[in-house]
Amino acid sequence: MAGFDSSSGAGLTSDIKTFQAHGLYGLSVCTAITVQNDVTLKSCVWIDENIIINQIETLFERFTISVVKIGIIESWERLLVVVKKLKSLNPTVKIILDPVLQASSGFNFKREENLKVLEQILETCYFITPNYNEIKALFPSKNIDETIIFIANKINLYLKGGHRDTCKGFDEVFYNISEKLSLEPLEKKVFEKHGSGCVLSSALASNIHKKLPIEVACKNAKLYVEQFLVSNTTLLGTHKIQTE
Numbered sequence: 001m002a003g004f005d006s007s008s009g010a011g012l013t014s015d016i017k018t019f020q021a022h023g024l025y026g027l028s029v030c031t032a033i034t035v036q037n038d039v040t041l042k043s044c045v046w047i048d049e050n051i052i053i054n055q056i057e058t059l060f061e062r063f064t065i066s067v068v069k070i071g072i073i074e075s076w077e078r079l080l081v082v083v084k085k086l087k088s089l090n091p092t093v094k095i096i097l098d099p100v101l102q103a104s105s106g107f108n109f110k111r112e113e114n115l116k117v118l119e120q121i122l123e124t125c126y127f128i129t130p131n132y133n134e135i136k137a138l139f140p141s142k143n144i145d146e147t148i149i150f151i152a153n154k155i156n157l158y159l160k161g162g163h164r165d166t167c168k169g170f171d172e173v174f175y176n177i178s179e180k181l182s183l184e185p186l187e188k189k190v191f192e193k194h195g196s197g198c199v200l201s202s203a204l205a206s207n208i209h210k211k212l213p214i215e216v217a218c219k220n221a222k223l224y225v226e227q228f229l230v231s232n233t234t235l236l237g238t239h240k241i242q243t244e
Contacts, residue, residue: 001052001082002071002198003032003044009236010195015069015202018224021239022206027063029055031073038194038235046074053085060089069096069205071198076117083124094126094208098201101134115139122154127208129201131160153177158218160200161185173218181215183222190229193237200225 005011012028019026031052035042059065068086073079079097086093118138122128128151130138139147151157152174161170169185193199203224207217228237 001029001031001056001068001073003034004030005034005195006036007038007194007236009038009193010198011071014195014198015071017239018199018202019206021224022203022210022242024206024209027059027065029059031071044072049078049081052078052082056082056085056089065090065093067094067096067205067209069098069202071098071201072100076114076121080117080121080124083121087124094205095124096127096129096201096205096208097121097125098129098197099134099138100197101137119154122151125155127156127158127201127204129158129160129197129204131197135159148174156214158200158204158221160197171218171222173214175214175218179214181218183218185226186223187226187230190226191233192235193229194235196225196229196237199228199237199239 002015003011005013008014008017011034012030016026016028029052031047033045033047035044070079070082073082083095086095132144135144135147135151139150142150148157148159156175157173159172159174161168161172169190171183173181173183175181200221203221204217207220208214210217212220224240224242227240231238231240
């Protein structure tokens with residue numbers, strides 16, 4: 001579940017390419033249509049809530065869906081409706097939430113909203129994958145350490161390190177409430193890519209769908225996104241087919 005990006009660097013088409021590279025067949029629910037390329041996002045048209053729900057129900061009528069990755073969505077309130085619908089259709093579905101708050105071009109997707117709703121969402125999802133800028137914005141009254149503890153007590157947290165001020169590319173995973181995994185950068189030099197956050201969360205969803213242990217799933221996702229980052233020197237990366 002994500003927005004449509006004309007450049008195919010982020011959003012639905014990027015997610016589908018990532019799933020396919022992992023040997024999976026990805027289904028898609030469109031939550032927004034954006035007018036953008038790899039450097040500029042001009043506008044975002046949100047898909048009506050009823051249409052989003054209809055897309056979800058229609059897919060679940062036909063397919064058994066065990067993992068859902070969610071990217072941009074209009075509001076926390078709408079996201080709560082969506083996750084409740086997913087859970088009603090499959091109580092065991094694992095939801096991977098990529099809380100996209102701002103495009104790399106600077107376009108803001110979310111305004112300040114009811115944080116109690118966000119707390120309900122966290123209690124429903126399986127993983128959340130914010131970067132450093134996003135985790136700072138999720139709960140403005142808390143510092144990063146407080147936010148990490150608060151989130152990790154509700155949901156598995158993959159904290160992406162691409163926006164860190166120091167130790168750039170150093171990722172941290174907080175899972176099973178008390179476990180922590182540190183993932184250092186594997187490549188000495190990478191090239192910035194449009195949609196790399198989408199790719200990471202979709203790679204993680206792919207590995208979770210394969211029923212791999214969390215530690216292995218996160219390490220594999222880290223490896224995959226770094227291969228994506230070094231695939232070329234442009235802002236639009238290419239995907240390498242994964243082998244078991």
